[in-house]
Amino acid sequence: MQHSEQGTLPEADSISAAHSALVARHVSDKIAAAGGCISFAAYMHEVLYAPGLGYYSAGAAKFGPDGDFTTAPEVSSLFAYVIARQCAATLAEVRTNYGQASILEFGAGSGKLAADILTRLKELDALPDSYRILEVSADLRERQESHIKSAVPELASRVMWLDHLPDEHHGVVLANEVLDAMPVERFIRRSNHVAQLCVEVEDDHFTLVERVAPALLAEAVASIEKDLGQRLPDAYVSEVNLAAAAWVADIAATLRAGMALLFDYGVSRREYYAADRSDGWLRCHFRHHAHADALILPGIQDITSWVDFSAAASVAIDSGLSIAGYVSQAHFLVNGGLTEELADFTELAPAAQLRLSAQVKILTLPGEMGENFKCLGMSRALDNLPSSFATADRTFSL
Ligand SMILES: C[S@@+](CC[C@H](N)C(=O)[O-])C[C@H]1O[C@@H](n2cnc3c(N)ncnc32)[C@H](O)[C@@H]1O
Numbered sequence: 001m002q003h004s005e006q007g008t009l010p011e012a013d014s015i016s017a018a019h020s021a022l023v024a025r026h027v028s029d030k031i032a033a034a035g036g037c038i039s040f041a042a043y044m045h046e047v048l049y050a051p052g053l054g055y056y057s058a059g060a061a062k063f064g065p066d067g068d069f070t071t072a073p074e075v076s077s078l079f080a081y082v083i084a085r086q087c088a089a090t091l092a093e094v095r096t097n098y099g100q101a102s103i104l105e106f107g108a109g110s111g112k113l114a115a116d117i118l119t120r121l122k123e124l125d126a127l128p129d130s131y132r133i134l135e136v137s138a139d140l141r142e143r144q145e146s147h148i149k150s151a152v153p154e155l156a157s158r159v160m161w162l163d164h165l166p167d168e169h170h171g172v173v174l175a176n177e178v179l180d181a182m183p184v185e186r187f188i189r190r191s192n193h194v195a196q197l198c199v200e201v202e203d204d205h206f207t208l209v210e211r212v213a214p215a216l217l218a219e220a221v222a223s224i225e226k227d228l229g230q231r232l233p234d235a236y237v238s239e240v241n242l243a244a245a246a247w248v249a250d251i252a253a254t255l256r257a258g259m260a261l262l263f264d265y266g267v268s269r270r271e272y273y274a275a276d277r278s279d280g281w282l283r284c285h286f287r288h289h290a291h292a293d294a295l296i297l298p299g300i301q302d303i304t305s306w307v308d309f310s311a312a313a314s315v316a317i318d319s320g321l322s323i324a325g326y327v328s329q330a331h332f333l334v335n336g337g338l339t340e341e342l343a344d345f346t347e348l349a350p351a352a353q354l355r356l357s358a359q360v361k362i363l364t365l366p367g368e369m370g371e372n373f374k375c376l377g378m379s380r381a382l383d384n385l386p387s388s389f390a391t392a393d394r395t396f397s398l
Pocket of ligand 1: 136
């Protein structure tokens with residue numbers, strides 16, 4: 001069994017352990033080449049995305065019971081069906097006004113969300129012109145292609161994989177648990193400066209070391225403190241996703257008309273940097289065990305960080321988008337048509353009813369995914385906003 005700060009983790013099987021040793025060697029080489037340490041963000045990038053080695057780039061199962069974590073599309077197709085209902089109205093309006101309407105999904109995981117959305121949109125007679133996927137992992141891209149070809153063969157020709165953002169997009173942009181998978185900088189507030197947490201090698205393991213923060217990170221922390229109206233406490237540790245701003249700005253530049261829906265676990269900036277959250281929001285997932293030690297199991301565990309939704313919303317507004325709403329996942333689903341999706345519930349066999357109720361509970365209960373997961377909706381040139389934001393909108397909190 002592998003021990004972490006949070007207790008005991010399951011043992012890695014021999015193939016995974018051998019792969020992790022390769023990744024550790026790769027990261028150690030990077031650290032040596034950089035003169036002894038690399039930023040935490042650079043470490044996270046290598047262990048998650050180094051070609052052929054990183055957690056997302058190599059062949060680990062990742063999603064579902066055989067993997068390390070389960071995302072909403074993997075829990076239940078209901079998640080995709082409600083999103084499809086929301087897409088249908090937007091696609092129709094955008095097509096009427098601009099003559100075209102497509103969906104663009106970032107980080108499509110196993111491809112299940114795409115296949116389920118297309119299935120429901122076909123039933124609603126509201127298919128997009130194309131379903132574009134932008135995926136950074138070659139391994140996942142292959143997996144997505146194979147799942148979509150077998151799950152919806154008649155619709156597979158509408159799906160295309162892009163290597164970079166298109167110049168323009170009309171329709172819907174989707175991203176489920178993509179922001180939380182981006183490498184983050186970790187920092188620690190000292191009495192007279194901000195330090196960047198970096199990773200170095202000590203004996204045969206990785207450890208954190210402090211360096212004076214580079215200008216970009218120091219400025220980001222200064223901007224957080226300005227928004228909070230006070231300095232963070234001494235020894236306060238947290239994260240900043242420096243890549244998120246450019247990512248949201250790129251989406252805004254591409255989206256000419258329609259809406260973007262970002263789903264993730266996250267909170268407002270005030271909650272993110274609350275004084276009692278003095279150890280940040282980093283979470284690691286290994287074989288369905290959650291813990292906070294990102295320096296172990298390199299390349300074979302997922303590393304994520306909760307999302308500062310205020311930061312994303314502020315870039316969106318600065319880039320000319322409107323905020324359509326910010327709601328919990330439970331409210332997104334209930335406002336967006338979950339009840340209608342369950343209209344035939346009483347006609348189902350008891351076993352199917354039990355299965356579906358269990359899925360609904362995971363998607364919507366506050367102690368499961370219902371409250372921690374949020375949806376931030378952003379729109380441009382859209383007259384009719386999605387019904388998902390009709391009640392319990394907490395945009396005011398951002
Ligand atoms: C936690 S997984 C979520 C997968 C899927 N959306 C789901 O809900 O099951 C994160 C996904 O985002 C992808 N990803 C991370 N950064 C990305 C980026 N900048 N652009 C596109 N995809 C990205 C990863 O390769 C992976 O497919």
